[in-house]
Amino acid sequence: MEVWSLLLQGFQVALTPVNLMWALVGVTFGTAVGVLPGIGPAVAIALLLPLTTKIDPSGALIMFAGIYYGAMYGGSTTSILLNTPGESATIVTAMEGNQMAKRGRAGPALATAAIGSFVAGTLATILLTLLAPQVVEIAVKFGPPEYFALMVLAFTTVSAVLGDSTLRGLTALFIGLGIGVVGIENQSGQARFVFGIPQLADGIEVVTIAVGLFAVGETLYVASKLNRVAEVIEKIKGSIMMTKEDWKRSWKPWLRGTAIGFPFGAMPAGGAEIPTFLSYATEKKLAAHPEEFGKGAIEGVAGPEAANNASSTGVMVPLLTLGLPTSATAAILLAAFQQYGLQPGPLLFETNAALVWGLIASFYIGNIMLLVLNLPLIGIWIKLLEVPRPQLYGGIVVFATMGVYGMRQSAFDVFLLYAIGLMGFLMRRYGFPTAPVIVGMILGPLAEEQMRRSLSISQGDPMVFINRPLSGSIIAITVLLVVGPWVWKKLKKAA
C-alpha cells in the first residue's frame, strides 16, 4: 500500500531529534495552555507565529499541531478539577468529571480522560492517514467554483449552524470577512480601507485579532465579571489508576466517542461541541446505570473526551487536504502554513509530501508523549492551576502584548489589540461567538480569490456555482443546513 510507505517517509521526518524536540515542546506547551484558563491553543499558536521566520516549516508545524491537540488533553484536566470548561467542547467533561472529582474520584476521571484522549487521538490519526489520500484524489478534480462552494459551506457551519444564534454567528462572520478585506488586495493591487496608514496596508495581522479577541477580551471579561466568584480546585485523593471496573466501563465509550467525533471533525462542518453532547447522550442511553449520570458516571467523561479528541484530529482532514479550516485554531494553523508560502490542499501532498506526512506521523508520536505528560506527570499541571488569577492574567497580557508588538515593532498594533480586546469583551458579554471572526478573516480573502477565478472562467455568469454538479450539490447542502432546521421546526409546529 502506498499510504504506508508515505507514512513511513513521514516518520523519517518526524523522528529526527530536532523534530522530536519540536513535538515535545509543542505538546508540553499545548498541555500548559490547555490547563491554564484565559489562554488557549489559538492564542498560543498565534503568539508563536513570528517564530516561523526562525524555524524550518516541518519543525514549526509539528510544534504548532502539538499545541493544538495538546491543549485538548490539558483542557480536560481543568474541566475536571475546576468545573470551568476551558472551551465549549469540554462543557460535558466539566459537568460529569467535576462530579466525579467532588466524590473523591478525580484520579480515575483524569485517567479515563487522558487514556480516552490517547485512544481517540491515535485511532483518529489512523483514520486521517487512510482518508487523507482519498480526499486528495477527489480534491484534485476541484476547480475554483468547488473551492468557493466549500468555503461558503465552512463559513455557514462555523457561524450559522454551531452556536446559540444564527444571526449573531453570521454577524461575527461578516465582521471577520470585513477585517480580512483591509489591506492591499492580492489580484488588483488595490488598497482597501488603508487610509494612508502603512500598518494597515499589509493587512491586519491574525495574531492581533486572535490575541485581542481571545486573550485580552477574556482577561477583561474575567476581571470585570467573574473575579468575585472564587474558584474551587478539587484535590486528587488516592491513586489516579483506574480500577478493573473503570476500564470495563470506559473502553466502549472511548471507541463510540471516536466513532462519533471523527466524522464531525472530518466533514467541513467542524465543531467539537455537538459530538461531545451526542456522545454523552449515547452513553447515558446505553449505560447500565443511567441514574449515575449527572452524579459522576465515568462513561460520561470517557465518551465525550474521546469524541472531543477524535473530532479535533478529524478537523485536520479538511485543513490538510482542502485548505479548509473549520475552527479558530485550525484557521491559525492555516495562517502558519501561509507564513511559509504554503497552501494546504491536494497540491501540497504532491509538492511537499515529506512535510505533510511528517506532520501526520508526528500526531502518532505526540499522542504517546501526551499520555505520559498527562498521567504520570499530572501533578505538575495541577500546580499550574494554583497560580493566582492576578499574576496569571498579568503574565498572559504581558505575553500577549509582547507577541503582538514584537511581530512588526509597531505601537499601532498595541492600540489595535486593545480595541479588538474591547470588541471581544462586548462579544462575550452579548453572546456573539468569536471563532467565526477568525475563520472569516483568514478564509475570506481565499474565498474572494476563488470567486473571482470562477467568474472569470464563466465570463461573469454567476450560475457557474450552481451549474457544475459538484459545486451545485455543495451549495445545496449549505442551503439545507441553514433552512433545514427552520423548516423542520415549522413542520413540527404544524403537525
Added chain:
Amino acid sequence: MKSLDKGQLALSLGVAGIGLFFLVGSFQIPDAAGYSTVGPAVVPRAVGIALLVCAAFLVYEVLRGGFKNHDEAAERELITDWIALGWISAGLILYGLLIEWAGFIFASIVLFLCTARGFNSRRWLTNAIIALVLAVGIFSLFTYGLGLNLPKGLLSGIL
C-alpha cells in the same frame, strides 16, 4: 412586553455602523474589474450590506424583547466591575505609549501591575518583582535566544 434593552440596542447600532463603514468605504475603491468581471470593491460592498441586514435583524430582536437564546438576566447578575476594566485598559494604553521610549521591560512591568490590580491584587512590591523576572526572562529568551527584536528603551545602555 419587557423593557427595551439599551445595551443590546447600542450594540446592534454599532454593528450597523460597521456595516455602513464598509458600504460607504467600498465606493472609494476604484473598481476596475479586469478579466474577472468582479472588481476589488464587490466583497467589501457585500460585507457592508450583509452587516446592515444583520443589524436590522438584531434591532428587530431587541424590539421583540431582546436577543434570542441569550441569557441577559444571567449576564446582568454578574455586575460589571468598571474599576477592574479601567485598570486593565490603562495598562494596555500605557503599554502602547511607553513601549517605544521606555522599552519592553518597563512597559511590561507597568502592564503587569495594572492587570494584577484589575484583579484586585494590591501586593505591588511582590507583583513588581514577579513582573521584573518575567519581563527580563522573556526579553532574554526572545532577543538573545531567538533573535527577535524587543525595544530596550531606557535600558539601552545596560542590556
